[in-house]
Amino acid sequence: MMRTTPFHPRLEQLNHAHAWGNWSGYLSALKYDLSSKHEYFSVRNAAGFFDTSPLHKYWLRGPDAERFCSHVFARDVRALRPGRAQYQVWCDDAGFVLEDGVIFRTAADEFFLTAAEPNYGYLTSLARRYELDVVDATEDFASLAVQGPRSRDILRALTPDIDELRYFGLTHTKIGDTEVMVSRTGFSGDLGYELVIPADAALEVLDAIIAAGEPHLLRPYGEEALNMVRIEAGLPLLGKEFTSSRYAYTDAHRFTPDELGLGWLLKGIDDESRPFIGREAILRERATGSSRWRTVGVAIEWRDYYDLFASNGLLAVPDEIPVGWETMLYSAKGKRIGYATSFMYSPYAQRHIGIARVRPKFAEIGTEIQVEQTVNHEYLNVRGHVTGLPFFNPERKVA
Amino acid sequence: MADSHAYDVIVIGAGHNGLTNAAYLAKAGQRVLVLEQNSLVGGAAITEELRPGFQFTTFSYALSLLRPEIIAELDLVRYGFNPLYMRSHFAPMDNGDYLLLGPDDAVNRQEIARHSKADVDGMERFQHDTSRVRQFLRPLFDSIPPNVFSKDPQDADQVAWLLNHLGGADTKVIHDSVRLLTGSIKDFVDDYLESEIIKATICSAACVGIKLGPMSPGTGMNWLYLAMGEHDGHSGSWSFHKGGNGGFTQVLARAATAYGAEIRLNSAVSHLLTKHGEARGVVLRDGTEFRAPVVVSSLDPRRTFLQIADPRELPSDFVETIERFRFQGVSSKVNFALDGIPRYPALGDRTDHLLGFLNFAPTVEYMERAYDAAKYGWYSEHPYIDACIQSFMDPDMAPPGKHVMSCYVMYTPHELKSSTWAEQRENMADRVQATVNRFFPNFDDLVLQREVVTPDIIEERTGLSEGNIYAGEFFPHQMYFFRPAPGYSDYRTPIEGYYQCGSGTHPGGCVIGAPGRFASQQIIKDTRR
Numbered sequence: 001m002m003r004t005t006p007f008h009p010r011l012e013q014l015n016h017a018h019a020w021g022n023w024s025g026y027l028s029a030l031k032y033d034l035s036s037k038h039e040y041f042s043v044r045n046a047a048g049f050f051d052t053s054p055l056h057k058y059w060l061r062g063p064d065a066e067r068f069c070s071h072v073f074a075r076d077v078r079a080l081r082p083g084r085a086q087y088q089v090w091c092d093d094a095g096f097v098l099e100d101g102v103i104f105r106t107a108a109d110e111f112f113l114t115a116a117e118p119n120y121g122y123l124t125s126l127a128r129r130y131e132l133d134v135v136d137a138t139e140d141f142a143s144l145a146v147q148g149p150r151s152r153d154i155l156r157a158l159t160p161d162i163d164e165l166r167y168f169g170l171t172h173t174k175i176g177d178t179e180v181m182v183s184r185t186g187f188s189g190d191l192g193y194e195l196v197i198p199a200d201a202a203l204e205v206l207d208a209i210i211a212a213g214e215p216h217l218l219r220p221y222g223e224e225a226l227n228m229v230r231i232e233a234g235l236p237l238l239g240k241e242f243t244s245s246r247y248a249y250t251d252a253h254r255f256t257p258d259e260l261g262l263g264w265l266l267k268g269i270d271d272e273s274r275p276f277i278g279r280e281a282i283l284r285e286r287a288t289g290s291s292r293w294r295t296v297g298v299a300i301e302w303r304d305y306y307d308l309f310a311s312n313g314l315l316a317v318p319d320e321i322p323v324g325w326e327t328m329l330y331s332a333k334g335k336r337i338g339y340a341t342s343f344m345y346s347p348y349a350q351r352h353i354g355i356a357r358v359r360p361k362f363a364e365i366g367t368e369i370q371v372e373q374t375v376n377h378e379y380l381n382v383r384g385h386v387t388g389l390p391f392f393n394p395e396r397k398v399a
Numbered sequence: 400m401a402d403s404h405a406y407d408v409i410v411i412g413a414g415h416n417g418l419t420n421a422a423y424l425a426k427a428g429q430r431v432l433v434l435e436q437n438s439l440v441g442g443a444a445i446t447e448e449l450r451p452g453f454q455f456t457t458f459s460y461a462l463s464l465l466r467p468e469i470i471a472e473l474d475l476v477r478y479g480f481n482p483l484y485m486r487s488h489f490a491p492m493d494n495g496d497y498l499l500l501g502p503d504d505a506v507n508r509q510e511i512a513r514h515s516k517a518d519v520d521g522m523e524r525f526q527h528d529t530s531r532v533r534q535f536l537r538p539l540f541d542s543i544p545p546n547v548f549s550k551d552p553q554d555a556d557q558v559a560w561l562l563n564h565l566g567g568a569d570t571k572v573i574h575d576s577v578r579l580l581t582g583s584i585k586d587f588v589d590d591y592l593e594s595e596i597i598k599a600t601i602c603s604a605a606c607v608g609i610k611l612g613p614m615s616p617g618t619g620m621n622w623l624y625l626a627m628g629e630h631d632g633h634s635g636s637w638s639f640h641k642g643g644n645g646g647f648t649q650v651l652a653r654a655a656t657a658y659g660a661e662i663r664l665n666s667a668v669s670h671l672l673t674k675h676g677e678a679r680g681v682v683l684r685d686g687t688e689f690r691a692p693v694v695v696s697s698l699d700p701r702r703t704f705l706q707i708a709d710p711r712e713l714p715s716d717f718v719e720t721i722e723r724f725r726f727q728g729v730s731s732k733v734n735f736a737l738d739g740i741p742r743y744p745a746l747g748d749r750t751d752h753l754l755g756f757l758n759f760a761p762t763v764e765y766m767e768r769a770y771d772a773a774k775y776g777w778y779s780e781h782p783y784i785d786a787c788i789q790s791f792m793d794p795d796m797a798p799p800g801k802h803v804m805s806c807y808v809m810y811t812p813h814e815l816k817s818s819t820w821a822e823q824r825e826n827m828a829d830r831v832q833a834t835v836n837r838f839f840p841n842f843d844d845l846v847l848q849r850e851v852v853t854p855d856i857i858e859e860r861t862g863l864s865e866g867n868i869y870a871g872e873f874f875p876h877q878m879y880f881f882r883p884a885p886g887y888s889d890y891r892t893p894i895e896g897y898y899q900c901g902s903g904t905h906p907g908g909c910v911i912g913a914p915g916r917f918a919s920q921q922i923i924k925d926t927r928r
């Protein structure tokens with residue numbers, strides 16, 4: 001049976017589009033409004049909230065928690081102070097990425113992990129050699145992202161504690177009578193917060209947020225708008241930018257952190273005192289320069305896109321809903337050089353943008369490329385170029 | 400003192416066209432000085448905080464016609480370009496019902512079917528046919544009109560291009576184009592639609608800014624003109640710029656400045672300096688002189704040629720054409736600060752109908768009668784109002800929980816018969832408020848403040864003659880290669896080095912930028928010669 005999240009009774013009332021998808025066996029709104037573009041604009045200009053409850057949530061507790069985490073996760077958790085959160089990836093021994101997620105350090109010997117896929121079996125099997133409890137808390141909590149420029153104003157009215165919260169900071173506070181964990185994190189690339197709320201108090205807290213948000217034009221948003229904002233933010237999504245190495249049949253479906261543009265997480269990899277899973281292989285990859293890909297941004301200028309359609313007798317109608325498949329990329333000379341894993345028209349950037357994997361020698365910003373489009377039932381190329389990531393990065397995100 | 404001011408180009412007026420022109424020229428390496436009479440840039444596209452926290456779009460209020468090439472070529476996103484999505488279009492009806500069109504075409508079919516089953520596919524045919532007309536005319540719209548009056552072989556190439564384009568079109572598309580360009584909008588929609596509210600919605604959009612009613616020939620062309628715009632590539636759709644259209648002109652000013660243009664405020668130009676029939680610079684009203692070999696006027700044709708230039712230096716037949724050029728402004732604005740949300744009784748607590756234009760024009764006859772008054776020198780008893788609560792799309796337009804509502808109002812002729820706007824202003828605004836209140840019965844109670852902007856005020860504050868929002872009426876004989884005068888639709892003027900870049904040139908008015916852009920192309924071409 002399809003399950004619903006603790007917020008569902010309210011979300012169902014708010015879902016005017018009756019558009020639901022299936023996220024880990026839970027009903028998850030694709031959009032609430034008839035237009036996901038409208039939701040996108042709410043997040044970008046006011047604030048939006050998104051139900052992340054289907055995320056898998058784990059407590060990692062015990063005297064060995066830090067040692068365990070610094071072994072399992074590729075990014076060094078030892079630098080993470082209690083009251084801070086960290087974006088993470090974890091790899092297999094071949095240095096390929098298994099998954100990504102966010103880890104919250106709630107105490108010296110306690111971490112809280114959120115992940116898109118189930119990892120309980122994996123974590124417990126590794127935990128046997130450590131003094132540590134792994135607790136699956138997925139159903140104990142509902143979780144909610146409140147994102148966008150007005151998110152601080154809205155939450156501040158409910159709990160002034162969040163006012164001081166820095167980017168990737170974490171605090172335990174109360175909304176009404178409910179203890180909640182609030183972090184300044186999210187998947188929008190903007191100022192935003194995520195709340196972890198005891199499941200039985202989820203509705204009360206949501207209602208308080210909705211009421212506080214009304215004068216600020218807070219609206220719910222679904223997976224479609226989420227996908228749009230995260231592409232602009234250059235954030236990888238499991239199932240789009242990568243699949244878990246664990247379930248891949250060939251290496252074409254496996255990627256290293258460097259290939260995914262996540263090399264920056266590996267600061268301190270040379271430090272011998274932290275032999276995390278995959279380290280040897282990643283060091284080898286770096287020493288031999290064997291990375292097959294670079295992750296870059298790609299963009300098409302308005303003029304090129306317009307001309308492609310106009311010269312074929314059509315009106316160019318850009319679509320901000322990301323395409324559901326990979327978009328092939330060619331060099332200026334017509335040679336296959338990679339593919340965009342996500343591709344959309346960005347209302348913010350006013351042009352088509354994508355997150356792409358290209359062969360390393362084509363990764364330089366500004367490199368001219370060609371992007372394959374289907375026009376009049378034919379594959380035609382339009383001129384584009386390589387850009388940096390992210391596309392959207394306002395100062396207020398970290399200010 | 401004069402020669403200490405060494406510029407390549409002086410642009411008169413920092414409206415959006417002057418700024419666009421300056422940005423392009425500066426980007427091309429010219430030393431550009433923009434002279435603006437007011438204490439802020441933007442002209443007819445400004446936003447003012449008339450009450451703490453409440454941002455009023457004094458004049459223009461929405462964006463659509465802006466040419467997308469300008470966004471890309473001037474890299475405007477980098478300077479803050481941010482057009483917001485208008486989700487819906489709402490038209491209240493006399494009987495309490497309404498037409499509410501939203502973002503989903505299939506759902507819109509259901510809404511249209513409530514009013515007429517035949518109009519569901521009627522509307523889709525209307526949209527498809529007009530979309531093909533737009534596609535056909537767009538290359539003409541988006542290029543400098545060929546000079547059909549010239550003997551120059553280079554111009555002949557352009558004329559040949561035009562004839563070739565016309566000749567290559569589908570017969571039906573040509574015919575539909577001519578019907579729209581020459582006929583009334585009512586005639587055109589009658590062939591597709593039967594529901595009064597749907598027809599009125601289209602017809603009202605065809606009358607914006609012109610002194611014509613939906614039954615007058617000429618409204619088809621205006622409809623088409625306004626439908627040449629887009630938001631994110633969606634033809635005919637409008638957006639609302641972050642911070643209002645004043646937010647947009649601030650973006651342009653930032654871009655122009657970043658490319659190296661200098662903008663000087665509080666600098667009203669008195670007249671053009673010439674020598675041997677060539678432009679040499681300008682003199683401000685306070686007597687300050689600025690010199691440059693190129694002077695570009697973004698003002699309307701009347702001011703450009705009869706006030707800034709000395710008409711005695713211009714050919715007399717040209718002066719005569721400019722003197723005959725019609726303005727006849729009919730538009731006003733009434734802007735409101737609101738204490739809360741206006742409620743439409745049939746929709747209860749819903750607010751999804753407030754996320755776009757609110758169109759007060761329940762029937763075609765309502766529109767035509769509103770126009771009738773203007774023919775006889777008076778303003779409408781029941782005005783046509785195109786409103787928009789911008790704070791629903793941009794929360795920064797008003798304090799939390801409060802709102803600003805822009806009401807664009809027709810018909811309010813510049814010349815009143817035996818009265819003045821000073822006498823009639825508040826009475827006109829009362830009619831506007833009463834009209835809104837008739838449909839939104841809690842409206843009166845919400846009004847915290849209102850700003851009334853009549854054609855005389857538009858003229859006084861922007862320089863748009865007679866308050867015509869387009870800097871010159873949209874008549875066929877004042878468009879394309881006739882705008883503003885035959886032989887001078889290429890942004891040049893009879894005075895060497897003196898150019899025009901305002902809405903009185905092709906393609907015309909609106910926050911569109913095309914005149915400013917085309918003029919810069921012509922100037923760059925001429926200076927390279």
Ligand SMILES: Cc1cc2nc3c(=O)[nH]c(=O)nc-3n(C[C@H](O)[C@H](O)[C@H](O)COP(=O)(O)OP(=O)(O)OC[C@H]3O[C@@H](n4cnc5c(N)ncnc54)[C@H](O)[C@@H]3O)c2cc1C
Nearest residue numbers: 412414415416436442443459460461668862868902909910
């Ligand atoms: C009430 C109203 C509502 C409108 N609504 C819309 C809308 O919603 N959407 C839309 O697209 N269009 C709208 N328009 C039309 C649009 O705003 C105008 O067509 C456009 O802004 C004109 O731009 P411009 O740069 O050509 O001229 P202007 O904006 O008029 O700029 C001319 C500039 O020159 C300055 N100036 C004048 N004389 C002198 C002088 N002697 N010396 C120095 N400076 C001088 C003026 O102060 C002004 O800044 C509206 C217009 C009005 C009046």
